Amino acid sequence: xxxxxxxxxxxxxxxxxxxxxxxxxxxxxxxxxxxxxxxxxxxxxxxxxxxxxxxxxxxxxxxxxxxxxxxxxxxxxxxxxxxxxxxxxxxxxxxxxxxxxxxxxxxxxxxxxxxxxxxxxxxxxxxxxxxxxxxxxxxxxxxxxxxxxxxxxxxxxxxxxxxxxxxxxxxxxxxxxxxxxxxxxxxxxxxxxxxxxxxxxxxxxxxxxxxxxxxxxxxxxxxxxxxxxxxxxx
Amino acid sequence: xxxxxxxxxxxxxxxxxxxxxxxxxxxxxxxxxxxxxxxxxxxxxxxxxxxxxxxxxxxxxxxxxxxxxxxxxxxxxxxxxxxxxxxxxxxxxxxxxxxxxxxxxxxxxxxxxxxxxxxxxxxxxxxxxxxxxxxxxxxxxxxxxxxxxxxxxxxxxxxxxxxxxxxxxxxxxxxxxxxxxxxxxxxxxxxxxxxxxxxxxxxxxxxxxxxxxxxxxxxxxxxxxxxxxxxxxxxxxxxxxxxxxxxxxxxxxxxxxxxxxxxxxxxxxxxxxxxxxxxxxxxxxxxxxxxxxxxxxxxxxxxxxxxxxxxxxxxxxxxxxxxxxxxxxxxxxxxxxxxxxxxxxxxxxxxxxxxxxxxxxxxxxxxxxxxxxxxxxxxxxxxxxxxxxxxxxxxxxxxxxxxxxxxxxxxxxxxxxxxxxxxxxxxxxxxxxxxxxxxxxxxxxxxxxxxxxxxxxxxxxxxxxxxxxxxxxx
Numbered sequence: 001x002x003x004x005x006x007x008x009x010x011x012x013x014x015x016x017x018x019x020x021x022x023x024x025x026x027x028x029x030x031x032x033x034x035x036x037x038x039x040x041x042x043x044x045x046x047x048x049x050x051x052x053x054x055x056x057x058x059x060x061x062x063x064x065x066x067x068x069x070x071x072x073x074x075x076x077x078x079x080x081x082x083x084x085x086x087x088x089x090x091x092x093x094x095x096x097x098x099x100x101x102x103x104x105x106x107x108x109x110x111x112x113x114x115x116x117x118x119x120x121x122x123x124x125x126x127x128x129x130x131x132x133x134x135x136x137x138x139x140x141x142x143x144x145x146x147x148x149x150x151x152x153x154x155x156x157x158x159x160x161x162x163x164x165x166x167x168x169x170x171x172x173x174x175x176x177x178x179x180x181x182x183x184x185x186x187x188x189x190x191x192x193x194x195x196x197x198x199x200x201x202x203x204x205x206x207x208x209x210x211x212x213x214x215x216x217x218x219x220x221x222x223x224x225x226x227x228x229x230x231x232x233x234x
Numbered sequence: 235x236x237x238x239x240x241x242x243x244x245x246x247x248x249x250x251x252x253x254x255x256x257x258x259x260x261x262x263x264x265x266x267x268x269x270x271x272x273x274x275x276x277x278x279x280x281x282x283x284x285x286x287x288x289x290x291x292x293x294x295x296x297x298x299x300x301x302x303x304x305x306x307x308x309x310x311x312x313x314x315x316x317x318x319x320x321x322x323x324x325x326x327x328x329x330x331x332x333x334x335x336x337x338x339x340x341x342x343x344x345x346x347x348x349x350x351x352x353x354x355x356x357x358x359x360x361x362x363x364x365x366x367x368x369x370x371x372x373x374x375x376x377x378x379x380x381x382x383x384x385x386x387x388x389x390x391x392x393x394x395x396x397x398x399x400x401x402x403x404x405x406x407x408x409x410x411x412x413x414x415x416x417x418x419x420x421x422x423x424x425x426x427x428x429x430x431x432x433x434x435x436x437x438x439x440x441x442x443x444x445x446x447x448x449x450x451x452x453x454x455x456x457x458x459x460x461x462x463x464x465x466x467x468x469x470x471x472x473x474x475x476x477x478x479x480x481x482x483x484x485x486x487x488x489x490x491x492x493x494x495x496x497x498x499x500x501x502x503x504x505x506x507x508x509x510x511x512x513x514x515x516x517x518x519x520x521x522x523x524x525x526x527x528x529x530x531x532x533x534x535x536x537x538x539x540x541x542x543x544x545x546x547x548x549x550x551x552x553x554x555x556x557x558x559x560x561x562x563x564x565x566x567x568x569x570x571x572x573x574x575x576x577x578x579x580x581x582x583x584x585x586x587x588x589x590x591x592x593x594x595x596x597x598x599x600x601x602x603x604x605x606x607x608x609x610x611x612x613x614x615x616x617x618x619x620x621x622x623x624x625x626x627x628x629x630x631x632x633x634x635x636x637x638x639x640x641x642x643x644x645x646x647x648x649x650x651x652x653x654x655x656x657x658x659x660x661x662x663x664x665x666x667x668x669x670x671x672x673x674x675x676x677x678x679x680x681x682x683x684x685x686x687x688x689x690x691x692x693x694x695x696x697x698x699x700x701x702x703x704x705x706x707x708x
Contacts, residue, residue, distance in 0.1 A: 004289060004531075005318035008477070011535035012299040029300045032293075035449050039286045039489040042279050056446050060502065114691035119519045120432055138503040147517035155462050173488035183672070193312070194450040195515050196466070199507040204459040207499070208387060209394050209417040211265045217370055219459020219506065220434075 026117075038174040046171045047139035053136045055226065057169050058141025065215060066223040073230040074163070080226055085113075085126065088222070090120075090159060095120045099130035099148045102163060102217030107161060114119035118152040127157035127220075132183075133176045134169040138201055141225065142176045145196035154198055160220040162200075165228045173199075235353050235381055237586050239570035240592035242589050249564040254393050262390055266556035269500025270607065274429040275494065284342055287493050288611045290486045292707045294440060294478075295538065301480045302529070308450025312512025314525035322352040325530050328438070329354055329472060332526055336470045338436035344385035344454060344461035346441025346475040347550060348530055350382060350572045351585070354439070362545075365439075366431045368460040370424050383566030383574065385552035386498050391565045394420065400438040428460075438464040438522070442475035443549065444490065445527070448483045451511040455494060455504045462508055471510070476530045478546040490549060493609035499550040501701045529580035531584050541620045542584055547610040554604035554614060556602045561598050576604035588621060592630050595621035638678075658694045662695025 006161055014086055018025065020234075048056070058068045069080050093114045094226060107115055120127050129149065135141040145151045154160060170176050184191045204219030215221055238245060247449040249255055266706070274280045294301055306316045319325035325348075333341060341358060343349060343365055355365045355376070366377040371389035375382060377400050382388030396413040401423055414420055440461050444453040454461045465471045465554055471538065480486050487509075495501040514521030537543055555561045555575035566574035571591065573581045577596040594617035604614045625631060645652045667690025674685045682688070 002318075004320040006322055007320055008318050008529075008531045008535055009299050011531070012302070012477075012538060015535065015538035016299060020297060026300055027298055029304065029482075030298050036483055036485055037502070038485045038647070039290070039633070040279050041347050042277055044277075063502070064505070086577070094443070109368065110391055122429065124454050138474070140503060145518065145521060147519065150520040151462070151466050152520050155459050155466065167428045171439060173491070174485055177484045181594060183268075191339075193451060193511040195312075195510075195511055195513070195518065195521055197509040198462070199503070201503050201505050203505070206367070206370045208374070208389055209397055209420055210445075211387065211390070212417045213419045214418050216425065217421060217458035217460065218368065218428065218463055 020106045035078055039174055041207040053169055053171055054166055055138040056138050057134050063140055066083055066202045066225055068225050074104050074228050075106055077105045077226060078107055081111050094128050096128045097126045097149050097153050101130040101137055119150045120156040124157045126159045127153045128161045129153050131162050132165045132189045133179055135163045135173055135176055136169055137172050141200040143198040144194040151196045155219045158220060159222045163226045237590055239582060239591040239594055242570055244555050245568035246564045249568045255391050255565050258391050258393050259565055263562045273496040273500040277303055280587040283492055284611055286489055287609055291610060293578055294480050295546055305445055305447045305450055309527055314512040317528045319528055319530045321532050324358045325352045325528050326354060328528050330361055332472055333437050334443055336437050338363055340364045340366055340435050341437045341439055342366050342368050342432055342435040342464045344440035344464040345372050346474050348441055348476055368428055373424055384555055385550045432463040432467050435468045437470040438468040439472045440465050442479050444481050444487055445479045445562060446487055447480055449511055451509045453509050456508050457505045459506055462506055464573060471522040473527045477534050491684055494549055494551055497609040499552040533590055537584055542617055544612050548577055548614055551609060553607045555606050557603040576614045580614055583621050588624055592625045599660055660691045660695045664691045
């Protein structure tokens with residue numbers, strides 16, 4: 001309703017005495033939006049080298065009830081997945097996102113694992129996805145949507161396994177945004193925000209009944225992160 | 235929803251007699267406050283972040299027109315639509331029109347206080363569309379035909395046995411002998427029953443914790459993942475947000491996220507933070523085909539530039555609820571409208587009128603805990619005082635109360651007279667209460683002494699004692 005739009009904006013402009021000050025204010029806003037200036041960054045998030053960053057990611061993710069396995073190379077993924085599923089008595093069957101980062105996984109090494117590439121449906125118990133980045137500060141996965149990474153794969157399966165390369169782990173949310181902004185191909189011109197950016201810290205939970213924390217409210221009951229240390233893959 | 239804020243005193247009295255509520259609130263006070271202070275202690279920069287959070291929101295509020303225009307432009311550039319709603323009725327009409335155009339039969343909902351404010355569920359039901367709440371707490375209270383009693387824990391007024399009774403009454407298709415003693419079982423039952431609803435819904439409605447001007451994004455913060463299933467699976471996603479949810483950039487968002495979860499639940503961060511921008515893109519295999527943002531004013535623009543502007547910084551974390559002795563005694567429903575607790579005491583008189591909600595800003599001891607924990611440093615007690623002043627200006631209090639205030643004001647403006655009056659008062663009360671040391675009942679203060687005794691003064695005023703001490707010193 002354009003009428004309401006004009007009325008609301010009119011109210012705001014009058015309250016802010018915008019008449020006459022509009023140009024200066026618009027310049028202030030424009031500069032602020034372009035600068036992407038970070039505010040205070042918690043010191044504990046940025047202290048330390050690569051190993052400390054990976055360590056912090058692991059500590060914080062585990063604190064949020066995620067589990068972590070560190071692998072030397074992407075070649076170890078099938079064995080790690082098989083072990084994980086066996087330990088939890090889960091069927092050896094999973095849906096994998098068509099993410100190019102996951103292409104080098106040698107699934108053929110474990111022929112018992114039945115895997116399907118594509119979008120998750122309601123019956124999938126286990127899903128495996130890649131990730132855009134890991135945020136060490138809070139042990140958080142940063143996942144972005146796209147043709148190769150449908151968002152529902154992060155939420156529908158009861159068990160979410162995410163593959164994260166060690167060099168994808170950044171210290172803070174601000175570093176994550178910086179990576180995202182610079183990930184746009186030059187041919188695409190200006191940066192466009194992906195449709196969905198999911199920050200995921202541990203498995204789903206609720207405390208809505210007597211504030212008792214229960215895992216697995218509506219999203220995954222478990223989150224398992226495979227950190228690949230090999231810098232040369234992918 | 236119909237407001238019962240006028241009946242606050244009766245509501246509060248009833249709440250104080252409710253044993254289940256008292257048990258539930260005891261858990262709330264213990265857990266939330268403890269978790270918050272532990273989380274704050276782990277982040278040395280917390281106080282600095284509070285300053286920055288306040289400054290970000292103040293900057294947005296003084297440039298709100300420009301940021302809203304930027305936000306709208308960026309939503310549209312991504313193929314989304316923005317609907318401006320001056321009041322609740324307009325917002326309801328807009329949501330219904332979108333649902334009808336989508337041919338919607340059922341609508342899933344993530345948690346949204348704006349949805350409560352505009353009463354969208356009743357409106358959809360009246361028009362033949364079934365809304366399904368998917369946040370566990372919201373689901374429970376929808377089954378009970380209740381309203382949320384807390385910003386982030388809507389069913390916090392209930393104990394688990396009440397939830398079990400509700401589920402048994404509502405889920406008659408399940409085995410009546412099933413065990414439902416623990417939150418785990420209740421949680422699993424809701425998960426199992428809601429899963430098909432997520433998949434069947436035609437429209438998903440969520441709120442927004444933030445709107446990012448830079449990218450035209452809406453942001454939801456949840457722990458359950460219900461908001462994500464709500465907005466990802468149906469063909470249409472509607473975001474309900476009020477004007478003041480804007481933040482300039484993704485960096486500013488990051489700062490506010492560091493404050494939100496710690497203040498709300500004491501978590502380092504919530505499980506899911508989701509930033510959504512427009513409908514699905516070419517090539518995408520999931521996501522909504524339509525993305526709508528309903529921007530609600532409903533009295534907020536009228537607060538800009540007034541003594542109540544600071545309340546527009548609120549990020550709805552609920553910390554003020556969790557630390558308020560009044561909320562902790564009576565819970566959220568007694569406040570009689572959507573927003574309870576200290577933030578409700580300031581916001582509700584603006585949104586539904588001080589005539590209707592004048593009791594709320596009076597239900598405070600001004601202990602100041604709300605302000606001391608507010609991540610946005612909102613001076614809540616000061617604003618409650620502003621409402622009391624407005625009430626007085628508009629002659630809304632009973633005449634005896636007004637006469638008392640006038641007498642007080644007269645004495646307070648005449649210090650020598652004030653001193654004499656209080657000396658006489660202290661002497662009389664001290665003398666008449668000397669045997670018991672307390673009063674069971676007091677003239678003109680029967681309401682106060684009904685639930686407690688008034689300690690008798692020692693017979694001298696503070697100022698008199700102070701003067702004596704100074705004399706002894708010299």
